[in-house]
Amino acid sequence: MGVIRYLKGLFAPPPAYAPPRPDEGADKKLGSALLDNLIGVRAMFTDSGDLIIHEVQVCGVPCAVLMCEGMVNTQTFSEMFAEPLTRLRLEKPGPDSVLDWVRHQSLLAPDQKEIHTFGELFRFMMSGFVVLLIDGIAGGSVFGIQGFSGRSVGEPAGETNVRGSREGFSEMLRPNMSLLRRRFKSPDLIFEMTVFGDKSRTDCTLVYLRGAVSDELLREVKYRLSKVKIDVVLESGYLQPFLDSKPLSLFSGVGVTERPDTLCAKVAEGRVGLLVDGTPYALIVPYLFAENFQSLDDYSHRPYFATFIRWLKYAAFALSILLPGLYVAVGSFHPELLPATILTSLVVSEETTPFPLMFEALAVFFIYEIVREAGLRMPQAVGHAVSIVGALVIGDAAVNAGIIGAPMVIVVAVTAISSFVVPSLYEPVTVLRFAFILIGGLSGVFGVVLALCAVIVNLCAVNPLGVPATSPATPFSLYPMRDVLFRWGWRTLAKEDLRVQDLAGSDIRGEGTADDR
Amino acid sequence: MTGSRPRDISPAQLVMLLLLCRLFVLFTYTSRSENNLSGPAVLAAVPLAAAGALLMLLPFFLLRRKAGSDMLTAFWRVGRPFGAALTAACGLFCVYMAASTAGHFSFFLVSTVYQNAKQWVFVLLFLLAAAYAAALGLEAFSRAGGFFFAAAMAAGALLLFALLPEVDLANLANPFLDPGALAAGTLRGVAGNADILLFLLLFPRVRGGSGKTGFWWVALTAAVWWVLCFFVLTALGDYAGTRLFPLQTAAAVANLSVFGRMDLVHITVWIITAFLRAAAWLYCGCTCLRRLFPKVRMGAASALCALAAGIAAVAAAPLWEAAGSAWESGVPLLLLAVAAPLVTLCFPRAKSPVEDGKEAAQ
Numbered sequence: 001m002g003v004i005r006y007l008k009g010l011f012a013p014p015p016a017y018a019p020p021r022p023d024e025g026a027d028k029k030l031g032s033a034l035l036d037n038l039i040g041v042r043a044m045f046t047d048s049g050d051l052i053i054h055e056v057q058v059c060g061v062p063c064a065v066l067m068c069e070g071m072v073n074t075q076t077f078s079e080m081f082a083e084p085l086t087r088l089r090l091e092k093p094g095p096d097s098v099l100d101w102v103r104h105q106s107l108l109a110p111d112q113k114e115i116h117t118f119g120e121l122f123r124f125m126m127s128g129f130v131v132l133l134i135d136g137i138a139g140g141s142v143f144g145i146q147g148f149s150g151r152s153v154g155e156p157a158g159e160t161n162v163r164g165s166r167e168g169f170s171e172m173l174r175p176n177m178s179l180l181r182r183r184f185k186s187p188d189l190i191f192e193m194t195v196f197g198d199k200s201r202t203d204c205t206l207v208y209l210r211g212a213v214s215d216e217l218l219r220e221v222k223y224r225l226s227k228v229k230i231d232v233v234l235e236s237g238y239l240q241p242f243l244d245s246k247p248l249s250l251f252s253g254v255g256v257t258e259r260p261d262t263l264c265a266k267v268a269e270g271r272v273g274l275l276v277d278g279t280p281y282a283l284i285v286p287y288l289f290a291e292n293f294q295s296l297d298d299y300s301h302r303p304y305f306a307t308f309i310r311w312l313k314y315a316a317f318a319l320s321i322l323l324p325g326l327y328v329a330v331g332s333f334h335p336e337l338l339p340a341t342i343l344t345s346l347v348v349s350e351e352t353t354p355f356p357l358m359f360e361a362l363a364v365f366f367i368y369e370i371v372r373e374a375g376l377r378m379p380q381a382v383g384h385a386v387s388i389v390g391a392l393v394i395g396d397a398a399v400n401a402g403i404i405g406a407p408m409v410i411v412v413a414v415t416a417i418s419s420f421v422v423p424s425l426y427e428p429v430t431v432l433r434f435a436f437i438l439i440g441g442l443s444g445v446f447g448v449v450l451a452l453c454a455v456i457v458n459l460c461a462v463n464p465l466g467v468p469a470t471s472p473a474t475p476f477s478l479y480p481m482r483d484v485l486f487r488w489g490w491r492t493l494a495k496e497d498l499r500v501q502d503l504a505g506s507d508i509r510g511e512g513t514a515d516d517r
Numbered sequence: 518m519t520g521s522r523p524r525d526i527s528p529a530q531l532v533m534l535l536l537l538c539r540l541f542v543l544f545t546y547t548s549r550s551e552n553n554l555s556g557p558a559v560l561a562a563v564p565l566a567a568a569g570a571l572l573m574l575l576p577f578f579l580l581r582r583k584a585g586s587d588m589l590t591a592f593w594r595v596g597r598p599f600g601a602a603l604t605a606a607c608g609l610f611c612v613y614m615a616a617s618t619a620g621h622f623s624f625f626l627v628s629t630v631y632q633n634a635k636q637w638v639f640v641l642l643f644l645l646a647a648a649y650a651a652a653l654g655l656e657a658f659s660r661a662g663g664f665f666f667a668a669a670m671a672a673g674a675l676l677l678f679a680l681l682p683e684v685d686l687a688n689l690a691n692p693f694l695d696p697g698a699l700a701a702g703t704l705r706g707v708a709g710n711a712d713i714l715l716f717l718l719l720f721p722r723v724r725g726g727s728g729k730t731g732f733w734w735v736a737l738t739a740a741v742w743w744v745l746c747f748f749v750l751t752a753l754g755d756y757a758g759t760r761l762f763p764l765q766t767a768a769a770v771a772n773l774s775v776f777g778r779m780d781l782v783h784i785t786v787w788i789i790t791a792f793l794r795a796a797a798w799l800y801c802g803c804t805c806l807r808r809l810f811p812k813v814r815m816g817a818a819s820a821l822c823a824l825a826a827g828i829a830a831v832a833a834a835p836l837w838e839a840a841g842s843a844w845e846s847g848v849p850l851l852l853l854a855v856a857a858p859l860v861t862l863c864f865p866r867a868k869s870p871v872e873d874g875k876e877a878a879q
Contacts, residue, residue: 333631337781443642445781446626449788450646456664457650457796461657463524468656474663475527505660507524 028118034062034135040118041066058085059093062135066121071128073147081108081130081143095136102132102141111144123201146174153179156258156280158423163300168258173203173277179260180207180267188212189267194225196276197233204239207263207273207282214270214501216508220465221272221285236276236283243274243285245463250428250455253464255287261296270499286464286500288471290484292424293317298487306487316421319414320429324365325436325448327411328357333444349405358441360404364412365434367394372416466507467500475505524656525724531716532734533666534659538712538797539738540669541618541790543745544764544783558699559746561692565699566706567739570713573851574731576858577717584867587721588858589808595864601809603857607718608805610849612822614711615798616829619643622791623830629765630784637831644830647795648823651803652816655722658796665789672782676768677744680752683767688754708847713854718801799823 030037038053045051050069055062065082084106090097102108115121115131116139125131128146153175156168169176177191192206206225208218221243228242236256243254257263258280263273266284274283293313298306331350335343353360371390375383394412398404419429432455439447462469472480480498482488501508526534577588584591589607593600623639631639650658693699716734720726749767768783802822807813813821861867 334781443638444631445784446630446639446788447642449785450642450792453661453665453789453792454646454649457653457658457661460660460664461653468660470660470664474660475530476663504527505524505656 030116030118030121030133030139032136032138034064034133037133037140038064041121044118044122056086058088058098058134059090061093061095061098063098064133066125066131066133068125068128071126071146071148072130073145076109076145076147077130081145084108085132095134098134099137099141102134109143109145113142115140115142123195126201127203150175159257159259159262159295161259161295161297161300164296165259165261167260169260169275169280169282171278171280173205173275176260176275176280176282177205177207180264183260183264184209184267196225196228196230196239198229198231200232200234202233203277204233205275207267207275209267209270212268212270212497212499213272214499214508217270217286217465217501218272220508221274225274233276235279236274236281239274239276240283243283243465245465246461249458249462250432251289251425251459251462251469253286253462253469255284255291256281256424257284258282259296265296269497270501286467287469288464288467288500288503289459289462289469290473292422294483299490299493303487303489307485310485310487313421316418317425317429320419320421321432322436322448322452323415323418324361324411324433325440326445327407327440328361328437329440329444329448331357332441346405346407349407352402353405354403356441357408358437360408361411361437361441362434364394364398364404364408365415365437368412368416369430463507467503468505471503471505477504480504524654525722526656526659526719528723528726528730528733530659530662531719531723531726531730532737534662534719534793534797535712535716535734536738536741537662537665537669537790538715538794539710540741541622541787541794542709542712543742544787544790557690557750558692558695558702559750560689560743562699562702562706563739563743563746565703566710567735569703569707570710570735571732573707573710573713573855574716574728574735576855576862577720578728578731580858580862580867581720583862585721586723586726588717588861589805590721591861591867592857593808594867595861596866603853604805604808606849607714607853608802608809608822610711610714610853611718611798611802611805612825613829614715615644615647615795615802615822615826618791618795618798619647619826620830622787622795625765625787640827640830643791643795644799644823644827647792647799648819650792650796651799651822652819654815655719655800658793658800662793665793669786669789672786673741673745676782677748680748680767683752684748685751685754688751704847708850711850714850715797715801717854717858718804719797795826799826802826 028040031040038055041051041053052067052069054065056065057063063085067077085108088098088101090101103114109130111129113124113129115124121131121140121142124142128148129142129144131140131142133140150172151170153167153170155166159168167179169179180191181189186209188210190206190208190210192208194204194206196202196204206221224242225239228239230238233239240252240254240256245253255266257266263282263284267273271284271286274285276282293310298310301309330337331346335346338346350357355363367390371386371394374386375390378386394404395409399406399409415433419426419433422429436448436451439451443450460468460470460474468475471477473484479496480503482492483498500506580588580591584594589600589604592603619640622643623636626639627634627636650661716731720730723730745764749763752767753763765780765783765787768780799819799822802825803815803818806818806822807815
């Protein structure tokens with residue numbers, strides 16, 4: 001039966017976009033009796049030590065103030081919330097008049113909302129809001145006076161620039177949104193709040209530019225996100241596979257950035273961003289392969305230099321994937337292709353080493369990856385020590401002991417440095433490098449070229465949300481190429497707006513958002 | 518919306534793909550005197566063969582006007598047995614061509630590069646990669662064809678530039694001196710152009726394709742062929758006729774500054790073109806197979822076609838010579854690419870309902 005249901009599901013039309021599921025306990029409404037509400041809250045929040053409930057009388061009306069410990073700014077709470085409330089004097093005291101004062105005659109917090117369910121109460125409270133429940137009122141009010149500690153806005157570690165902003169996203173969602181808003185002072189920049197994770201209830205925000213984004217693209221992103229069934233979302237990487245068109249491909253169609261200026265630039269081209277609370281890494285869809293070689297610095301430098309840097313990146317990417325594999329293939333199967341002087345030094349070094357080139361390359365890269373991983377996970381001071389020991393062991397002692405040849409060390413060093421030039425492609429580069437060494441050692445240049453062809457076809461099969469990842473190189477369109485192989489000057493770049501849906505081979509069409517229709 | 522529906526390709530992508538497929542044949546046999554085109558006559562035979570190829574495309578375009586651009590659908594409209602028989606024949610031809618590509622390619626490898634290796638190993642690896650590409654779909658490998666085309670053109674230009682010092686116009690002779698060789702060369706050029714069937718089978722997947730697409734493919738292929746032949750003939754002279762793979766010899770002779778020998782460039786381009794050609798034929802084989810058995814998935818169809826091609830290329834090696842000569846006669850190609858569309862045209866049932874509607878509206 002299960003198989004039949006599964007097969008039926010394959011042919012069933014896709015369900016329409018459904019908004020994310022409501023909070024747990026959303027079906028349980030807050031009652032008008034304060035005591036019942038507090039019993040309910042305590043029952044659900046049992047055994048947890050961070051719940052704070054203050055029962056107070058406001059103009060003789062029993063009220064309760066609820067918050068999570070450490071998530072509220074105590075100074076703001078005292079000055080802006082507690083003091084006006086406790087000093088309140090009303091002509092006709094009663095639950096309705098207190099509520100009316102809170103809602104319409106006061107400004108206790110910049111962010112103030114009404115809630116009606118326990119689910120909403122918990123979600124707001126755990127996001128740092130203060131909750132006010134009034135006896136005799138079915139519902140409550142929440143006030144955004146968050147004050148939890150977090151990392152301040154700092155320079156993004158993985159996307160450092162020579163020129164341009166030094167600001168990067170932090171782990172807090174709302175400051176991240178403000179970083180975008182400060183750069184894009186337009187009402188067309190839309191933040192659409194949503195929640196993921198059945199248990200973690202992680203706040204996320206879809207970011208897009210109304211008028212630039214394709215309604216079809218936006219609908220597809222929302223549809224894919226509506227399919228997310230996951231208990232805990234702690235990082236944007238948890239959601240990435242749900243947005244990827246081919247999660248098993250080597251290359252992803254979803255970009256990652258921790259720079260607000262980069263996200264703004266992408267959103268301006270009709271892409272959709274996703275900010276996730278608790279991580280500085282935002283997702284961008286659709287993301288093209290050529291974008292891995294672009295950085296914000298390209299647009300600050302002079303065009304000739306930016307073009308030079310871009311070509312350097314393409315070369316570094318090719319080197320980091322192919323150099324070890326080709327070295328092993330040519331050295332093992334086609335030494336006649338090497339110039340005589342290089343061939344002589346290769347033969348001399350290989351005569352003194354015990355292993356074939358392929359094993360030598362595999363072993364050295366394996367050790368290199370261990371050293372890199374250890375350096376990454378260790379505390380920074382120890383990490384440097386690990387790097388030094390690794391460099392000495394691999395680079396000097398192993399060569400002197402005759403375990404590996406000196407040319408291999410040069411190949412490893414060049415490859416390792418090249419792989420850091422395009423950090424966003426580090427994952428596929430590492431795996432492909434090992435694969436090419438194996439293939440090159442077993443089948444020579446024939447195998448390397450054949451495998452490269454297969455990898456290119458794999459890349460060309462990636463269609464992130466209907467846009468070919470290899471666009472605009474193939475399918476070719478001339479105008480967008482002004483920012484791929486070359487980086488033309490701003491006078492040329494600014495002539496026409498480029499939108500991702502207008503690229504050659506794109507399946508998504510149409511301007512404006514679904515809301516416009 | 519995304520990631521599910523098959524996408525069409527552009528006319529330029531088809532032209533690039535087919536040009537690269539044809540380039541494989543040119544790399545294999547250019548100016549090989551005793552079996553293929555005779556030395557000097559090749560320069561005149563190439564344009565004549567191109568004209569012949571255009572003539573061979575005419576029945577298809579006539580059928581297209583009447584029955585739409587999908588030739589296989591037109592066959593099926595005539596009747597189930599007719600459609601099934603011709604689809605099966607096309608499928609077998611496609612598998613044969615994939616096997617032939619793998620066979621020729623692995624023969625080149627074991628005869629010039631890896632002289633002590635087993636041929637079946639290369640056939641296996643080669644068809645495995647090609648089947649993977651075919652399973653990913655036409656749009657994937659035709660997009661890759663864009664990259665490969667740019668790489669092949671750059672490598673070709675480098676190769677010809679390196680060959681320039683060896684060019685000696687004294688090696689050229691009047692191509693019309695031997696009309697017999699010219700006629701034979703032209704006929705072989707037309708009959709050996711199996712890519713015509715590839716064009717017919719892939720054309721329905723071209724967005725906005727027209728007769729111009731066919732013209733550009735034939736013209737560009739002829740131009741590239743002519744240039745390669747000219748350089749090989751003038752650089753190697755009569756020596757070209759004695760070589761099994763003259764273009765590879767020319768690449769080995771070419772020497773460009775620090776780059777040394779250029780045969781690595783030649784091998785690379787050859788692998789790329791062979792891979793693409795095998796993938797394209799396997800894809801068309803899958804298309805035919807899925808017309809016959811619509812429930813077969815693309816991955817399974819691709820694996821089946823590759824398996825059949827592998828068996829044909831390795832296990833059926835003793836039959837290869839006989840099959841090869843039958844194919845070189847061009848009869849199967851003429852039957853499938855010319856006769857079948859002409860016969861289909863005779864059946865009023867082959868007419869597309871859409872075309873009918875258009876005519877009624879007019």
